[in-house]
Amino acid sequence: MGDLNQVAVENFRQYLQIPSVHPNVNYDGCVAFLENQARGLGLPISTFYFVPKKPVVIITWKGNEPHLPSIMLNGHMDVVPAYEDEWTHDPFGAEMDDKGNIYARGAQDMKCVSIQYLETIRRMRKDNVTLKRTIHISFVPDEEIGGFEGMKPFVESKEFRKLNVGFILDEGSPSSDNVLPLYYGERTRWAILIHCPGQPGHGSLLLDNTAGEKVKKILDKFYEFRDHEKKRIEEDPNITDSDVTSVNLTIMKGGVQNNIIPPEFTLSIDCRIAITVDLEQFEATLNKWCKEAGEGVWIEYQQKDSQVPPTKLDESNPYWIAFKKAASNINLQLKPQIMGGMTDSRYVRALDIPALGFSPMSYTTRLAHAHNEYLNKDVFLRGIEIYRQLLTAVASVEDKGK
Structure with missing residues (x-):
């Protein structure tokens, strides 16, 4: 050996x-x-x-x-x-x-x-x-x-x-103890650009309908939602990051000079959508937020994945039954959960082939x-x-x- x-x-x-x-x-x-x-x-x-x-x-x-x-x-x-x-x-x-x-x-x-x-x-x-x-x-x-x-x-x-x-x-991923994650599904990723056009002008003026005002309104919506999802995790020990929907501002573009109000700001938002969320309703919510933020605010999708059903962990999946039994025989503790990020497994599950991340x-x-x-x-x-x-x-x- x-x-x-x-x-x-x-x-x-x-x-x-x-x-x-x-x-x-x-x-x-x-x-x-x-x-x-x-x-x-x-x-x-x-x-x-x-x-x-x-x-x-x-x-x-x-x-x-x-x-x-x-x-x-x-x-x-x-x-x-x-x-x-x-x-x-x-x-x-x-x-x-x-x-x-x-x-x-x-x-x-x-x-x-x-x-x-x-x-x-x-x-x-x-x-x-x-x-x-x-x-x-x-x-x-x-x-x-x-x-x-x-x-x-x-x-x-x-x-x-x-x-x-x-x-x-x-x-899969490492564990700080002896309970190893077993991933049977993944959240859905949407990478979106939110375009916030507005009235440009001199930085000394208090113009209406500016891009910055629209940015504030749309970000207020996203961060209110984000706080709600964080609160769910804090209040329920059985809920993990992977069980909620995460939204994060990752890039903000716009403006050329400090004394010029720009004609547009563009926000890049990374969305990882929980498997329990109805995607049509989520998209409708995003569109509603854009409309409420002001005239001309719109979404461009850089990535808009479809929801992929997770692998079943029940008697209908003989591979899971065999995997679980073998793990038990060697005293391997598993924690089935949804993957917070993305792996290649999603392409396989989309073909209705069972896949486990470990x-x-x-x-x-x-x-x-x-x-x-x-x-x-x-x-x-x-x-x-x-x-x-x-x-x-x-x-x-x-x-x-x-």
Whole structure:
């Protein structure tokens, strides 16, 4: 086991050292690394380009009953930028300190999980384990910028359909204790621009119908709503950030000089809409706020996702039943919840394919997208053993027709 652990940690660190970082990601290093991994595992690998320079890599472990719907283990190759002067370690050095903490961008989000998938399969193949269902390990681009040129065209392709996917595991998040989040759905994202036109003029005048007045009125509406959602969380311990709708002002543009009242301000608002919200009613509310803010205020949608039903966590989903039982057998505590942000799982759930987001990182401070992101070596290695139990269970689910 010692040799296998050493191989796993070394592969993890090598993958982290590939700077697949936005913007303008070069994925060539990831593809070469994965080709080498596939050779070492003795497994076939395929690389598809649905968008130029945006590879989707699939490594396949064929099951005993390959006609059954397969299991997909999904991970993204890209990582968000890291600002080196804010880090105590090289963000692409994958340096390990004397506590076993491995520092690198992507250590938590989510290169760890992708390597854990591969190392789990390495150990199972070494032990001559065979599984009922075929497993596809997918490595996709551009998740960190929405997956619009990554997972989205992939799941819409004939290549994806040929994989006959019945269930997908994707990324989760760390937990500060031993209760790990299990994500079965996501909020809906709307990225909106609110245009507030108004009467321009000299900054010394008290003009009517100015853009600034309209900005105040519309922001009052949004922040009153925001305070209401925050209050719901404060008053009910069973409600989390993911159970409410968040709205945040992220960018404000307008004006050219201090003594000129501008003809327009534009507000960028990030909306993450709870799964319990009726989207038509929410849009009607936004339009009402614009009308009340003043003449000519209007909304431009930069992103307007449809609501995707969450994965069912009941007897109708045999993969969930198998996953839950396997977790219980190894005393793994799960907390099913809605994901506050967005992952590639939404594209899969939109096809009515069950998907769960899970990352085995207990007793770990959440540092995804933060400075000094790291994962402890022992937590990483324990995750491989956890995945072995979970993958064995979901890949052994009986055919519904039997």
